[in-house]
Amino acid sequence: MGEYVLEVRNISKSFPGVKALDDVDLAVKPNEIVGLVGENGAGKSTLLKILIGAYQPDEGDLLIRGEKVQIKSVKEAEDHGLAMVFQEQSLLPNLSVRENIFLGNEEQFIKFGTINWGKMDREARRQLEKVELDVAPTAYTADLKFATRQMVELARVMSLEDRTQHAPIVILDEPTTVLEKNEIDLLFDRICSLKDRASIIFVSHHLDEILELTDRVYVFKDGKKVADRVTSETSESELHQLMVGRELKGEYYRQSKQITPADQVVMSIQGLSKEGQYEDFNLDLHKGEIIGLAGVLGSGREEVCRTVAGIIKPDQGQILINGQSIALGSPSQSIQSGIGYVPQDRGVEGLVLYLSIGPNITLPDLSSVIKRGLLSHKAERELAETWIDRMAIKTPSAEALCLNLSGGNQQKVVLSKWLASKVQIFVLDHPTRGVDVGAKEEVYELIRELASQGISFLLIADTLEETIGLSNLILTMKDGQVTQHIEAPSDGKPQPLDLIQHMM
Amino acid sequence: MSVITRLDKIRKTTNWVDIMPLATLIILVIIMSIGSPRFLMPSNLLGLLAQGSTLLVMGLGETFIILMGSIDLSIAPVAAMASIVVAMLLPGYGYLAFFAGLLFGVFAGALTGTVHTKARIPSFIASLGAMGLWTGVAFVITDATPITVATENSYLTKWVTGSTFGVTNVVYIAVVVLLITYILEKYTRFGRYVKAIGAGEKATKVSGVPIDRIKIKAFILCATLAALSGVLLSTKMAGGSARMADGFLLKAIAVVILGGTAISGGIGGVLRTVVGVLIVMVLDVGMNMFGVNPWFQQAIYGGIIILAVALTIDRSRITIIK
Missing domain, CATH: 3.40.50.300 (P-loop containing nucleotide triphosphate hydrolases)
Incomplete structure (x- = not known):
């Protein structure tokens, strides 16, 4: 295994009339939090979709733990330990927390064709503990607050750890958009503690969050990677300037x-x-x-x-x-x-x-x-x-x-x-x-x-x-x-x- | 980037969907005129138009409902009921019978529309219920026997069955209805709101558009035009019957969809339905020419509806099909 758990090498992706990604690189080390910033249309979401198998790149390679891989579906991405916590949550509201955590991966609980709920309960609890979430595995997802559901989703992603026997690579796509300040703090706290057992790609519009949370940060603009920086060596105004190509004015709110x-x-x-x-x-x-x-x-x-x-x-x-x-x-x-x-x-x-x-x-x-x-x-x-x-x-x-x-x-x-x-x-x-x-x-x-x-x-x-x-x-x-x-x-x-x- | 991809995609699919119905029609006409030299003769074409007129009137009403993203399944029995009303009242009340038939349509549409909007029941179910209701009522009041209008009253139906400049009057009636519905669709608030509701009901509501009122109006329009087609049928058949409009539901929905109005709402219009009607008329003639069993023709229309939706539906809008 090389230095990186995930490497994106020279990836390009075109859609009719536009080059969405142009020769892009990105790499994530074990237990690293990597930030990804860029304006709308910079190519962030295209890259994320390639990572979880929703799109196929036209050119370039994906390497996971040093091995070249082709990811053709969300399922295959998860088999490699790569999963995303979606901005507009993907849990099913009419199912319980435990069912959501193991949705699509129920085999381990099935005996004689029926589900062993007790075992699923115990396993779900174990995943919830990873994100320090105190919620009953039998609770209905619809009854939970948005922020809680997000934590459940994080627990679902962390369950890949057991399935794949590897530390998961977790993609967080704009996770703070609809969270309030205290919920954001809690999320950041959890992300930091998960850092020991996962690698994280953190996408956000909020540069202050990127600065607070990440180790390194990639800046995308118009489908290209324009910079990567060690977070401690950059600043909000530099990132902003790289993203939009102009300086952040002191008079932001006029x-x-x-x-x-x-x-x-x-x-x-x-x-x-x-x-x-x-x-x-x-x-x-x-x-x-x-x-x-x-x-x-x-x-x-x-x-x-x-x-x-x-x-x-x-x-x-x-x-x-x-x-x-x-x-x-x-x-x-x-x-x-x-x-x-x-x-x-x-x-x-x-x-x-x-x-x-x-x-x-x-x-x-x-x-x-x-x-x-x-x-x-x-x-x-x-x-x-x-x-x-x-x-x-x-x-x-x-x-x-x-x-x-x-x-x-x-x-x-x-x-x-x-x-x-x-x-x-x-x-x-x-x-x-x-x-x-x-x-x-x-x-x-x-x-x-x-x-x-x-x-x-x-x-x-x-x-x-x-x-x-x-x-x-x-x-x-x-x-x-x-x-x-x-x-x-x-x-x-x-x-x-x-x-x-x-x-x- | 992804925005432009979507743009390209929509432009492509839209163009395709726009051209498809007309291209289909042209291809069918070419096939038909090769198969039978008689097909393109004016007398034959005029006959076709006369036949298509009743279906067009019904399809025009359904166009508004589908454009709105809803469906009205009750149109055939509403037409049958209107034919019965006409047949029952014509001897005693003369021309007023036709108004009574149309008035029945207004009532039936108001009922379906009100149940759909006020009781918050999907239009599919509300109109399915209405279909059952009017079918049942039609059979009961006619005792399942057609009512015939005596020949001495046939002068009362001349406004439909007669000819002007060699063309059956029913064609002129259909053209007038087309004109009115075209203006309604393109140049009135009602038409704009119907389209907006079909394209995005929530945003339309937040913009202050009285959704329920527009929907009820659309159902009234649809059922009234269904009743008008029932009235037209009653003049042609010189009577009324519970089975008067059998098979019309399938065809009326087929003409809307074959014309290129999206089943998901928001895209389409009455002119497309005209193309849809022409396609169906040519298909009708063709199937008869090639000796397709008349009973089996329904099966073919069923298949055609599914095929047309499969080809035109914008799956990016409807991610899950239920």
């Missing part, structure tokens, strides 16, 4: 453009309650103000946002828009009151991916393109082109389906849709999720610009830093209740710790 909101209250939420989700939620949103909601999963902040958007109907309370009480529990009512919702799940709730940009923009309000009672396709296309121009949306053509746009450009279409409907209040639920670094800054810039035009925001940000950086005022939430109001003026931003103490 704080200098933060305005002091007007006195005028545009939205007043009074005594809003929904059983089991949030209780007695009150808020005054001023013209041009950005209010950030901070809280862990289960704090109720998502539900508050979805209530304002009209998707959840509250049990009690009211929402006043410019002093007028509005009907709750109907998206069209909220939209008519000037509220635009930018949902977390952009591809499902934000956009109709199988429609082009124009029809997406006009979906909430077709009236502007209806001429003499009939829908004018010409007017719609012109409207689309106007917004493509104004928002600098990168698209092959105005007719392209939104499916074919990158995350950042899709988000711009969502924002255009609401701006075209002339909303005055934005509810932003993780607006920069799955958006690459360069496009994030464009979104921040846009939010500032809109705020200065008098548009107000209710924001759930991707990270605490983002919450603090963008907001005028932060409401911390815990178990459905607002715990603290924290002012965040541009010259006196609070520290993450100031927030966390009210969130836990």
Whole structure:
């Protein structure tokens, strides 16, 4: 066995019209945590898919523990001890933890054609101990929290250790995206302790996480490996520069453009309650103000946002828009009151991916393109082109389906849709999720610009830093209740710790 | 990278799916005209059009439902019921009988649509139930015996069975329905929302579109057009019967899918259904010409539906087939 457990040598992969990976190298030593960073489209996911056998490379070799291998399926990858913890989890919610851990590998428990549940229980417990997770093997996966399910998935991957008699090579694809701060800490803690018995490839958008966790880091850009660094010898700004080819500005969240909101209250939420989700939620949103909601999963902040958007109907309370009480529990009512919702799940709730940009923009309000009672396709296309121009949306053509746009450009279409409907209040639920670094800054810039035009925001940000950086005022939430109001003026931003103490 | 791959893939499959129905039609016509020189004679083609008109009217309604990503399985018995309503009322009420037939369609569609949306039951099951309901009702009220319209009333059906400029009126009726549905699909909110629901219901809902209302409207449109085809059949057959539209469900779905409207919703339209109807009509003639057992023709349409879906379905959208 050589120095490396996994080697990727000169791998190239082309898809019609594009070279997704161009002569890429990557190597992982035993018990090493290797970071992989790059913007969307840099080739990270193509490489991961090659590693787990979902794609076959056009050129180049894969070596596992010094031996050349061909991986044609996830199963074959697992037989080599190589497995991935997926960003959008792969556990089956209707099965128990133990069944999920050994799904597809039940042979060892089968006697006379039936499963020996006791043995499976014991074995499952052993795998769960590896990740120090205290959960019953018989618990239904659907009843577990996201972060817990992720740990179960990690335990499933660690079970390869016994199957293959080798330390597993674990790929973690953006594992922190939907985790809260304390859950991330816990995950990192587990990853560090697993380091003794596994090698890890860690993919993340968050450079700070890469710096904290990894031993070495690879930077991909446009299908090429542009650099590999020993983590202790690099910095966030260097990595950022390598990834996007430009330097990270000190003014990431555009704080200098933060305005002091007007006195005028545009939205007043009074005594809003929904059983089991949030209780007695009150808020005054001023013209041009950005209010950030901070809280862990289960704090109720998502539900508050979805209530304002009209998707959840509250049990009690009211929402006043410019002093007028509005009907709750109907998206069209909220939209008519000037509220635009930018949902977390952009591809499902934000956009109709199988429609082009124009029809997406006009979906909430077709009236502007209806001429003499009939829908004018010409007017719609012109409207689309106007917004493509104004928002600098990168698209092959105005007719392209939104499916074919990158995350950042899709988000711009969502924002255009609401701006075209002339909303005055934005509810932003993780607006920069799955958006690459360069496009994030464009979104921040846009939010500032809109705020200065008098548009107000209710924001759930991707990270605490983002919450603090963008907001005028932060409401911390815990178990459905607002715990603290924290002012965040541009010259006196609070520290993450100031927030966390009210969130836990 | 992967985005462009997907783009290329979609562009490819879309082009293919776009061209396929028309290419199939042309190939079939060529085969037919070689097989029988009589096939391309105007009188034969006009006869074909007249035959296809009823099916087109029914298929146009179903197009909206499939475009929305739903299905309506109740169209054949709804058509049969409409024919019965017409046959029963024509002697006493004259032209009003036709309106009553259509009104029945409005009611049947509203019922299916409301059950589907308000009780949150899949359209497949809601319309399957409706199919059972109307089949049963049709047999009971006719006592399983066709109702014939006396010949002295045949002047009342001339608006369908008569000819203008040498073309049977039913063809003009179908063309008018096509025009109306084309405008509905392309140039109205309703058409846009139907397509948006089919392409992405959740995002459409979050954009404030009243999903339930649009769905109920679509089911009303579909059942009303099914009823209209039942009305047309009743004039042609000079009567009404519970078995009036037997075999139409399979064909109506076949024309939508053969035309290239995706069973998964969001892609397609009424013009494609026209191509689908033409394909089915040519196939009908062809099968008769080659002496295919009429009973076995259903089996062939069953096979064709599966084949057409297999060739056109975008499997990247539907990862798991249930």
